[in-house]
Amino acid sequence: MLFNSFGFLVFFIVVTTLFFTIPNRFRWSLLLFASCFFYMFFKPEYILILAFTIVVDYFAGILIESAEGQKRKQFFLIMSLVANIGVLAVFKYYNFINDQVTGIARLLGYANHIPYLIWILPIGLSFHTFQAMSYTIEVYRGNQKSERHFGIYSLYVMFYPQLVSGPIERPQNMLHQFHEEKHFSYENLFYGLQRIIWGIFKKVVIADRLAMMVDYIYKDPYPWHGLPILLAVILFAFQIYCDFSGYSDIAVGTARVMGYKLMENFNYPFRSRNITEFWRRWHISLYSWFNDYLFTPVVINKRAWGSWGVVFALLVTFSISGLWHGANWTFILFGVLHGLAVSYEFLTKKYRKRWSKKLPVFLYGRLSILITFCYACITWIFFRSTSVHQAVYMLKNLFKTNANGQYFYLGVAEIRGLPSTYMGLPFWQFAGSLMLIPFLFFSEWLLSGDNMNRFRTFPVYLRWAAFYIIILSVLILGVFDTKQFIYFQF
């Protein structure tokens, strides 16, 4: 079930109403049932995969906690991690690994007879697997008691607002919330609905409108040169931001209406002054996960290497985080490029501080934001492209002119009675879609601060007017072609 569908609207109203009308002791079962229903809407049989990881990790948690001796605890943890990573490896990486084996075998003059598996990747597999893994690791580390209530533990993995695209929660933040009694609160309702409406606006109005232009270029970039490629690259940055942060807003808002607080996944990432800061503001739940469970252990393990140990840990972490996104070299390169940037920033921190003093603070700050944004855009070329070859073509042609020496040629002139288009859209739609970006910045500025501070200081009639405009914009300008959220595929 998609958050931007009519079905979800009905589902949300029914589940939330039932949630506050039934006694507290039945609420976990309602939420669990609703979450199963929500997930099974995509492809019912894949719930079995979820059930497998839930059962394995539930018992692993209990066994780790009750095991005597570090070695036994470690054994149960490894068993749980192998099961989780095994599921990921089979469903997400099997064909990719098989591809690599085929390539190597061909180089050596052999044929690879291992068959390919044809199946659709279960939606949100990487998200719920990582959330499940964080539970057993935290139990192993002694930061979390094992959950004895099977239903509540299942709900921790399956809670529908964050089941398919995060935020990837930690057991310390969520499990106790499922045991608490939640009371209806107007503050939660207002805050939650605001986040939902804003999230839907970002998804269906901004992300999906920009997607029309971005997809037009990316589906076949080879005839294009110069500005259209540059625009597609820049617009994709805003598309993916609005798509994913829109999803996160809806997830946070949906949970908040029922009184559950999910962690924030975004913190105005386009204000980042360097790539390191960018990753503290972008997909926070994933990168804090990698920081806690991969980067820190590797750094500790390689502490004898000094600074190079940190660089090693950064490169390993970012490469794996790239691979987390998808089984393709483009995603690995996306991760590696970020790893290189963060490593560079780590190694040159002192020098950069010295340079910064030579420039006015305002200029240095703005320049840093611009450079960071440009670098992120370049890495997203790899993220969005279907192959490394396509990404390289896009990179090479960012600033090249076409065969007629034109750089600013954006469209297709009128042919055979069809009107001219600009990146696949009529001019007024093209121009209107571009105007959404300044509107996004203005709105984010308005909503920034804790709990939408600036916006909340407005008089009621202005706030209501703003909401009505947003709702009408969603209805009139929204793209409702049941386009999935980009991060569903991960």
Added chain:
Amino acid sequence: MTANKRKKYTLQIIWFTILGSILIWLVDGAIQIAVRHSDSEQTGKVNKVMGHEIDPGIMVFGSSVGEVGIDAPEIASITNQSVYNCCIDGTRYMQYRGIIDEFDSYSKNNKYVVMVESYLSFEKIQAVNSLDRYLAYLNNGNLYNSLYAMQPDLLWKCRYVPFYKFIPASHVYYKNAAVGLKRLMHHSKDTDSLMGYTPAYKTLDPDLDSLIKNTPHFDVAIDSAVVGNYIQTIEKLQRSGRKVVLILPPVLNKVIKQVTDLGPLRNTLTKIAQQTGSVFYDFSNSAICDRRDLFYNRTHLNATGSAFFSKQLADSMLTIMNAPIANGTQLSNAAVSQEK
């Protein structure tokens, strides 16, 4: 939270919802009214029928094949009858059934209904093409029922779920609202001198041959339920005292033969004509079909081709008007011989 605060918040929610619903309802209504006044392209045609604005002596229904192929002014000048080309692109019989029913419900002057068919006419379709054109009229039973048969879930929501219309509406809907609003403000009158006909000033697509080469051979799909409904429509029109003329327009013979066989379609139309007592003119084998200069693709005539074909059609229509032919007669040979 105090009882007062709770009361205040509850009232806020109620007021916000009421005001919001009224606002959206007003916007929705205003857009619908504006769209109904649009004279732009296909929506304009739908508006004319749904608004009961046209009542010609000869009414032509069909898809794009008829839209570009039937030169209404030419037929009008030859037959001395008022003619309107109500063919809508991308619209097969299942979809324009509601428009015919609505036309039949109000028309007093119409004597002849021409139905222009193509090899897609009797295929069962499960998605409404360009729903935007009809969104403003979903309360109309005739239109709603015909579209509902194709996509029941979507149509039901659009009609009964408040504001759901906004979901399938594309930019075309709002563009038509803008056109309609402009017309309303300027009290513009209808200036469609071509009477619904859209001439295609194009020559044959140079890539057509290679395109055809890559098109796999397919069979013309004929769904018995669709044919059954088609017969019902004809009989309904006949009960209203109208003469129904079925047309299979010219197709680019050499090309069409490479991809499909029109035989089953001809047979079906002949049988329908015999069963209902209507007239079937088959132009799909006429001499026009061998003239590449008269087409812009394998099934669509260009402006020159349509003038040529419309003259033939008008002459054939005159035959019916002046000397009524026995019911169910297939006139393909007559048409061919005229052309030759």
